[in-house]
Amino acid sequence: MDITELILDDHHEQRRLFAILEQIDRAETGVLSAIWGRLSAFLELHAKAEEEIFYPALLQVGIAARRTGRVEDETLDAIHDHNEIRNAIAEAERHQVGTDDWFAAVAAANLANSDHMAEEEREGLTDFRRLAGLPRRHQLAVAFAAYEARHYAGVKPVDQDPADYVRAVEEKLPGSGSLSVGSLKPN
Template identity: 45%
Template sequence: MPDITTLILDDHAWFRRQFAALDELQARAGTDTRELVRLWEPLAARLDVHAIAEEKIFYPQLLQHGEDPQEETLDAIDDHNDIRDGVARAGRSPVGSGEWWAGVWDARRANDEHMGEEENEGLANFRLNATVGLRESLGSQFQEFMDAHPTPADLDNSDQDPQAYVAAVENRIDPPSPTTTGLGIGDLKGRQQ
């Protein structure tokens, strides 16, 4: 069974290779826009679907099994918003134009930052605090989600409010009592779902 942390890392490696291929195309004068579309469209789609899959499957579990899960999750959702915004900026511009490249590089910069933080914090933290069985179960869910959604066409890929996202996940996991105040995420650490 696949481990969700391995699947996420595999996607990260693929993202890096695709952006490197775009570097090559940008360096060549007179690159046909069809080549740019051939590389960018699947990359843009997977960036969006990957973020949605993490938000649906990984981050709710990280909030329960991490050492500083609230801060990591808030930062990750904010990064996802920046990635989505870059993809959307490129999508509003003619392929190969200066504005299109600006959107592509906005997405790349945000994704590079996100991957580094996620690999060194969220994923490492989750491997230390979640059981192998949970990671494999989530890996199956993540893979099924990615297979079912090759593009974000049928998904809501709009920006998320990080605070509202964390609060909603907390309320699903541990509905607040009438006397509970604040996010209280620290109380979720170590719980199994």
């Protein structure tokens, strides 16, 4: 088991659920609501699991490999993307299911999520496979699967400041001291 594979599996499921939504008649609001409820909860759970498990590990291996700037940039961008996805989900929740405004908000969530997944697959996951050995990726996969299983009913969506997120993670890393590494050092 490999955390990068679990994340890719989640991405596949997200794409599948968005595709299902696109094929349901707008008059079937009960079905649309049920699938959207599952998808929106899954998107938030996936983002939170990444924020709790994957991105701290990416920062740790990137700093150890002297690629601090790159992994910080990837993480900053990912947290920003997660906020965009959360905001699009919240916008969909403000509209009646099946209306033009609801479909527009769902489409915005799909676009933000698709952009995020493409970047993550091209950058963060690739870097992590290069920098972290399979035993570490397995250990994190177990933690990731457990996190998602423990929180199957969903987690509370909370936007995060990307820079504050990276600073907080780096402060917890062994040997990093208080913001003593990376491009986010205080001036």
